[in-house]
Amino acid sequence: MPMDFVAQVYAYLQPGGIVMFPLVISSVCMWVLIIDRVLYYRQLGRDDIPLRQAVGMLAAKAAPAGATGLRAGVVTAFLAERTGDRDLDKKILDRCAMRARPSIRRALALIATLAAVAPLFGLLGTVTGMITTFDVIALFGTGNPKAMAGGISEALITTQSGLTxxxxxxxMSTYLMRRAGRLEGRLDETVAVLKRHL
Incomplete structure (x- = not known):
């Protein structure tokens, strides 16, 4: 069954020509990154601690056991570097939050770029397919529809694949950007509350 599926996919993509290779590669890379971000955001939310517990950990000076979420990571990093000086500890807390921020936005720009590039590859395939069609018309005229069908098929398959x-x-890029924005808001809220309890 899997070999039949691969053969069907190849039979569908093969008339699209050389443009299908970068289109398929960019699409696969985009979906690998999307799945990675979805799983990462789920872990940050599912394994996190409530804000009240984060404040309690700060007061007890004990890192949360087994929690790997966003707040838990910031509290753990802060407690490892805490000095006892209130002003210095606020700066350390800001730095801990700053270190957590890049991992939230990682790969989102690349996902958006790959999603925007896909229809451009489709458009490139459309142009190359039409060039092939016009070359056939120049050689044989319009009396050979079978020869023209290859170029038209290339143009339509690449366009459809690019849009698909x-x-x-x-x-998914928009969804992930919104999810990252919510996580950054949670991070800012955590830092603001923890600073009041230092």
Whole structure:
């Protein structure tokens, strides 16, 4: 069954020509990154501690056991570097939050770029397919529809594939950007509350 599926996919993509290779590679890379971000955001939310518990950990000077979420990571890093000086500890807390921030936005720009590139590859395939069609018309005229069908098929398959990759990719990119924004808001809220309890 899997070999039949691979053969069907190859039979579908093969008329698209050389443009299908970068289109498929960019689509696969985009979905690998999307799945990675979805799982990472789920872990940050599921394994996190409530804000009240983060404040309690700060007061007890004990790192949360087994928690790997966003707040837990910031509290753990802060407690490892805490000095006891209130002003210095606030700066250390800011630095701990700053170190957590890049991992939230990691790969989001690349996902958006790959989603935007997919229809451009489709457009490139459309142009190359039409060039092939016009070359056939120049050689044989319009009396050979079978020869023209290859170029038209290349143009349509690459366009369809580019749009099929781009539409869900753009949707997921927007979803992940919103999710990252919510996590950054949670991070800012955590830092503000912890600073009041130092």
């Amino acid at each position: 990759a781009a539409i869900p990719g753009l949707f």
